[in-house]
Amino acid sequence: MSNEIAAQLSALFRSDTLDTVESSAQAANKYIMDKLNLENNQDANAQCQTLAAIVDACVDEQLPQTISTAVLGELITMMSQSASELSQEVRQKTLEHLLCKVQQRTSAFETAIIEARQALADILVADEKWEEAAQQLQGIRLEQSQRSYTNEQVFKLYITTVELFLKADRFDQAVKAQSRAAALLIHVKDVELVNRYRYVQARISDLSQKYIDAANTYYAIFQTDLKNAAKQTNALERAIKCAVLASAGPQKMRIMTALYREKLASSLSCFGFLEKMVLKRLIKPDELQQFSEQLEEHQQSLLADGKTTILEHAVREHNIFMLSSLYSNIKFENLGLMLGVDSEDAEQMCARMIAESRMKGRIDQVDGVVTFEGAREVKEMSAAIFLKSQVAAQPPPMHFRESIAAKWDERIVKLCTAVEDSVDLLIERQPVYTKMLFRSADV
Known part of the structure; x- marks a missing residue:
């Protein structure tokens, strides 16, 4: 079947009317739609077989590179459209088959591989398969591409990968991806992208129990992300919680004092606990319990002794610090x-x-x-x-x-x-x- 398709494509693209990229794309789109014969309601298996045959024909070295590139590009565009008449299963299987087939000719189909991985990642995200989506993006190497990509395009890819690994609770993989993004941070001017980086950086510090670093980074997000009130509030609340969980000392007192002075802080449910710490007041067990209910699951983990939570340890240190005065x-x-x-x-x-x-x-x-x-x-x-x-x-x-x-x-x-x-x-x-x-x- 793939040989027949290759012959049909060769004949189609010999036409003198296909003298522009737009006309070639339109011709490829029409050909694919005709082969799928959607009006006759092909089942999913038949659609997958038809699309796989088109991919096989395009990957065959007998078909000219220009034709293969045009057809694969249009096919990937169709697979990336969530509103497509094709089911998500068909689109996912087709992209997976395409990526499998072009592995032997990565240099020839570099652009197709990048676009296919991005399209497949979008499908996996829609299905909440965070780790699989992150792995697809991780396989893209824009910095090694023959085409020229801006620092911000590469940076955005890395940040999206980190975000997906964090959603999948793959902390180790998130740290590796974050280190790649860190090298490009100095070249990025887009404030939104920088704040996305700061957020994942703060999240990683939080998960690593580096609460002073996390609090400072969340506070920096609060001070710079001025357009989105909800994100501002969320960043300030996270900064307060991380500051409270930090070990007692001058650094903790400095960041808590700065957070305490923010007008928005007084409207948050965690403000009362912060106020007691800043004003060096003794914190009682019932107040500790109320605050612990607002923490995330990873922030309620036990220390090495197996019986003391991070919050309990932080409060005891605070009480010692308070009594020392x-x-x-x-x-x-x-x-x-x-x-x-x-x-x-x-x-x-x-x-x-x-x-x-x-x-x-x-x-x-x-x-x-x-x-x-x-x-x-x-x-x-x-x-x-x-x-x-x-x-x-x-x-x-x-x-x-x-x-x-x-x-x-x-x-x-x-x-x-x-x-x-x-x-x-x-x-x-x-x-x-x-x-x-x-x-x-x-x-």
Whole structure:
């Protein structure tokens, strides 16, 4: 059958009327439609056989290259039309057969291969076969093509491939495809394409539990994608969640403070949790549970100990960070009661935060006490303010704002000292009651 088709095509394209690309395409289209004989309602198998025979005839080296290219190009165009009278199954099988047949002549049919893979990927996406679609796009090598493609065309192909691998939960393949796109990022000026890259970059950082990087990237998307309000809101919400899940420290506080200042943030359901972290307030178990329900499945995974979630770990570190600004020192036993963990876990968390320079302090393992350097600095500042107030000489003139800030610093120090003394006294005189109090606070 393929020999008969090859002869018919040769005769058709010898006509003097086919002197332009448009007329050749029209002739090829009419020929394919006539062979399919759609008016007689051929079944799917018959249509597949007819189209396969046309492909076989075009791939045969006896048929001139110009004819093969024109017919295959028109056939691929027909297969890529979702509104076509042909079923999705027929279009998919035809494209798969075409790609299989041209493997031995890739240089001759380079354009046809690229277009066929893209058309097949679109069909697979419509059927939600994300990984298979991504593999088809991954097989396209525009950078090695004989034709010239712009950096943005190549970049768009890579980004689409990454997006499909992420939908298929193929993280490892997504990372490889993303690294190829990263090399071209500097040459891309299209803001929409750059934001698509940033989104997959943030998604990969999120899945890798690099939450600071993810939060910063989502925040960058929020600041640049100004045309789409829904995408802006989504990016800001994701940035907040990733910032909350990040390990406690100065970097986390910086990004959370920036997010907290955004007007849109106050309208989000996760804002209350963010506010407590920014204002260094103790987070209770019920608040933790409410926030965890808003997280995605991969963000609720357990740590290496098999019992602590990422959020629970982040909240405990936050509570330690918050307590370090209130207490000069605290026993690990009491710290564990406040955090809902035993004293050994409390000590390990403090040691890790100090070792990673996320918190200033020193540990006395003999007495089971951690001393927070930040609190000591506040006391030293308080002592300096007190000594300065005792000096009889007239103090040097201060700017109005500086004088107000100094007064507030003094009042804050006095308040923190009073609270600390009260808690220490309560622990010393009523240890049983204090233990019950801390337990009730965790419920």
